[in-house]
Amino acid sequence: MKHTISVYVENKPGVLARIAGLFRRRGFNIHSLSVAPTENAAYSHMTIVVDLEDKPLEQVVKQLHKLINVIKIHDYLPEEVVERELALIKVNASSEVRAEVIEIANIFRAKIIDVSRNYLTLEVTGTEDKISAIIALLKPYGIKDLVRTGKVAVARGQATE
Amino acid sequence: MKISGAQAIVKSLEYLGVKDVFGIPGGATLPLYDALADSKIINHYLMRHEQCAAHAADGYARASGKIGVCMATSGPGATNLVTGIANAYMDSIPIVAFTGQVPTHVIGTDAFQEADITGITLPIVKHSYLVTDATDIPQIVAEAFYIASTGRPGPVLIDIPRDIQQQFIDYHLIEKVTLPGYKPTIKGHARQIKESAKLILESKRPVLLIGGGIITSGASEEVFKLATTHRLPVTWTLMGKGGFPENHELSMGMIGMHGTKTSNMAVQNCDLLIGAGVRFDDRATGNVARFAPHASIIHIDIDPAEVSKIVKASVPIVGDARTILKALNEYLSEFEPKANHEGWLSQIKKWKKNYALRVPRDKILKPQLLVHTLKKMTAGMEIIVTTGVGQNQMWAAQYFNMEKPRHFISSGGLGTMGFGLPSAIGAQVAKPDALVIDIDGDGSFQMVLQDLATIACYNLPVKIVIINNRYLGMVRQWQQLFYKGKYFAVDLEKGTPDFEELGRAYGIRAKSVKEYSQLEKSISEMLSHEGPFILDVHVEKEENVFPMVPAGAALDEIIGGEAK
Numbered sequence: 001m002k003h004t005i006s007v008y009v010e011n012k013p014g015v016l017a018r019i020a021g022l023f024r025r026r027g028f029n030i031h032s033l034s035v036a037p038t039e040n041a042a043y044s045h046m047t048i049v050v051d052l053e054d055k056p057l058e059q060v061v062k063q064l065h066k067l068i069n070v071i072k073i074h075d076y077l078p079e080e081v082v083e084r085e086l087a088l089i090k091v092n093a094s095s096e097v098r099a100e101v102i103e104i105a106n107i108f109r110a111k112i113i114d115v116s117r118n119y120l121t122l123e124v125t126g127t128e129d130k131i132s133a134i135i136a137l138l139k140p141y142g143i144k145d146l147v148r149t150g151k152v153a154v155a156r157g158q159a160t161e
Numbered sequence: 162m163k164i165s166g167a168q169a170i171v172k173s174l175e176y177l178g179v180k181d182v183f184g185i186p187g188g189a190t191l192p193l194y195d196a197l198a199d200s201k202i203i204n205h206y207l208m209r210h211e212q213c214a215a216h217a218a219d220g221y222a223r224a225s226g227k228i229g230v231c232m233a234t235s236g237p238g239a240t241n242l243v244t245g246i247a248n249a250y251m252d253s254i255p256i257v258a259f260t261g262q263v264p265t266h267v268i269g270t271d272a273f274q275e276a277d278i279t280g281i282t283l284p285i286v287k288h289s290y291l292v293t294d295a296t297d298i299p300q301i302v303a304e305a306f307y308i309a310s311t312g313r314p315g316p317v318l319i320d321i322p323r324d325i326q327q328q329f330i331d332y333h334l335i336e337k338v339t340l341p342g343y344k345p346t347i348k349g350h351a352r353q354i355k356e357s358a359k360l361i362l363e364s365k366r367p368v369l370l371i372g373g374g375i376i377t378s379g380a381s382e383e384v385f386k387l388a389t390t391h392r393l394p395v396t397w398t399l400m401g402k403g404g405f406p407e408n409h410e411l412s413m414g415m416i417g418m419h420g421t422k423t424s425n426m427a428v429q430n431c432d433l434l435i436g437a438g439v440r441f442d443d444r445a446t447g448n449v450a451r452f453a454p455h456a457s458i459i460h461i462d463i464d465p466a467e468v469s470k471i472v473k474a475s476v477p478i479v480g481d482a483r484t485i486l487k488a489l490n491e492y493l494s495e496f497e498p499k500a501n502h503e504g505w506l507s508q509i510k511k512w513k514k515n516y517a518l519r520v521p522r523d524k525i526l527k528p529q530l531l532v533h534t535l536k537k538m539t540a541g542m543e544i545i546v547t548t549g550v551g552q553n554q555m556w557a558a559q560y561f562n563m564e565k566p567r568h569f570i571s572s573g574g575l576g577t578m579g580f581g582l583p584s585a586i587g588a589q590v591a592k593p594d595a596l597v598i599d600i601d602g603d604g605s606f607q608m609v610l611q612d613l614a615t616i617a618c619y620n621l622p623v624k625i626v627i628i629n630n631r632y633l634g635m636v637r638q639w640q641q642l643f644y645k646g647k648y649f650a651v652d653l654e655k656g657t658p659d660f661e662e663l664g665r666a667y668g669i670r671a672k673s674v675k676e677y678s679q680l681e682k683s684i685s686e687m688l689s690h691e692g693p694f695i696l697d698v699h700v701e702k703e704e705n706v707f708p709m710v711p712a713g714a715a716l717d718e719i720i721g722g723e724a725k
């Protein structure tokens with residue numbers, strides 16, 4: 001099962017290594033991880049999606065709390081968060097299929113951000129499922145390159161009030 | 162007035178009350194040692210291996226309750242500390258390790274004697290620092306001491322590049338440390354304490370299990386009060402030894418793989434297990450799935466991550482063990498102690514009688530008899546025992562009864578051979594008036610014997626009692642019991658030096674004993690000798706440690722332990 005945790009950490013060197021090391025050592029699987037500065041320069045924010053096979057989420061959170069540089073942790077149930085991921089997809093779009101690819105992009109509200117003779121590069125944001133769906137549809141045309149950011153998440157209005 | 166980073170380190174240490182440090186210098190710590198040389202307060206003990214410096218700091222901390230400090234140069238000096246740091250980490254011992262690092266401008270270039278020690282030690286420290294600006298030194302040292310010694314204690318490493326040690330700064334005192342992400346819980350939750358009290362009053366078959374947390378938090382008196390008021394039989398982990406007086410009628414002995422049959426049976430049959438300052442290590446619990454199957458479990462520990470990590474607690478209480486037990490005792494004082502478990506106590510009494518640890522009486526040099534005799538002949542003295550790892554350690558734990566905390570010093574979580582001698586050095590430095598005895602194994606001792614030089618150099622009156630079985634005995638025991646007696650790579654007969662000669666080489670009085678008839682006389686000679694002493698006792702080679710719970714078995718599937 002996948003869980004999203006939101007972690008505020010001190011913006012100090014080595015913090016990412018401590019967190020990654022902890023996950024590795026304790027046998028917790030990181031599905032995705034994204035790090036970014038916050039409005040306060042002293043802190044960074046991480047969205048970590050953990051894949052929990054047999055380790056309880058409670059252990060992950062408690063062990064994370066033991067790191068001195070970790071300030072605050074929220075673990076959210078899927079229904080408590082709004083989450084998004086962004087993907088850049090470079091797909092084969094030679095003249096015979098270009099119209100079809102554009103149509104798929106439109107359905108998913110993907111933006112075309114680069115065009116060349118044989119390729120289109122799409123930018124798509126959405127839930128993980130949505131991203132996976134567009135990738136599945138584009139696959140038969142030939143995906144040349146694909147980069148996903150991993151999920152970022154924020155609590156829904158109610159969850160924090 | 163401006164001072165160097167190195168001087169700032171020394172000044173910070175002095176301000177924090179450090180009197181003794183253990184280490185070995187090198188290129189990357191030359192400035193630090195130059196500043197240290199000028200300190201009128203701090204004694205530096207020059208060790209012969211950095212691993213021993215870390216273990217000495219560890220033993221110092223365990224014996225005194227203060228923070229142990231060790232130092233090493235960059236690269237190999239720092240990597241030599243690793244075992245010692247891991248050992249302190251596993252047993253939650255507060256040490257602060259200082260390492261020199263190559264100058265900042267060459268970090269990352271594979272410079273001479275560069276090792277990424279903050280990276281290497283990441284999984285075995287409570288916290289660590291790589292100092293990049295000497296201005297931060299007072300703050301970092303203060304934080305390191307605060308982090309190492311509060312909450313669940315542990316090792317903290319400070320890596321300081323040589324140029325940072327030479328950078329001049331305005332020194333400022335740090336009086337108070339506050340860290341946004343670090344606030345250990347001290348007080349237990351009141352509702353949980355009430356809930357525990359209820360369980361204690363209702364229990365018909367209670368057991369109190371104490372661990373290293375009791376020693377760390379200084380909770381022995383509260384443990385004593387709780388146990389005696391409510392007539393709770395007490396068992397302990399290796400780390401909890403000394404937390405409750407062993408000669409007390411409520412004492413059942415150690416739990417676990419080489420615990421007493423009484424303790425193990427009691428835990429398997431109890432209806433309430435109060436685990437205080439314990440983490441339910443596998444050596445203590447045996448097969449976890451079948452551990453204490455009939456019990457409600459009250460788990461008291463300062464580390465929230467330990468609660469329900471291994472064993473699901475019915476009543477978890479996070480906080481400092483002493484504070485919690487004090488509150489529990491206070492709350493319980495409002496009730497008449499029910500102690501409605503006379504049947505249980507008499508059952509335990511019966512087990513204790515039937516399963517008492519046996520002292521071989523056949524007057525041959527058995528290791529158990531050695532430890533028993535040593536205990537008997539030092540009764541009433543202020544003794545600190547340290548141990549090696551293996552059979553020697555288990556016999557020391559089984560047969561050297563302890564009445565007080567901080568007097569039994571042993572490598573629990575990591576099981577580090579070689580811990581006995583250097584931890585004895587640290588303990589002796591911390592407690593100059595105590596009689597420090599390292600009960601060691603011939604194999605363990607040989608991993609660290611170069612530090613006999615340290616003992617000789619500072620004339621530390623450490624007594625080293627080697628349980629000499631000419632074997633890596635514990636491994637041999639497992640090969641005998643579980644690998645069809647195929648002994649491989651465990652024989653120390655060849656190559657082991659004559660320890661009497663070895664002592665002589667270091668200028669340390671030494672004596673080898675090969676007959677039971679010489680034992681008491683030799684022990685007296687050792688005890689009356691003022692300086693250090695090596696007592697090398699050639700014991701029965703193939704003696705095994707019993708009772709024993711085989712790996713993977715439940716605690717009541719214990720082999721041996723019946724009195725004959």
Ligand SMILES: Cc1ncc(C[n+]2csc(CCOP(=O)(O)OP(=O)(O)O)c2C)c(N)n1
Binds near residue numbers: 552553579606
């Ligand atoms: C550093 C280290 N290496 C290996 C081991 C594995 N080990 C555990 S006990 C033991 C034998 C110890 O021999 P000795 O010190 O002579 O003690 P004895 O069991 O004979 O009393 C060994 C090799 C260990 N615990 N620590």
Ligand SMILES: [Mg+2]
Binds near residue numbers: 628633634
């Ligand atoms: Mg041996």
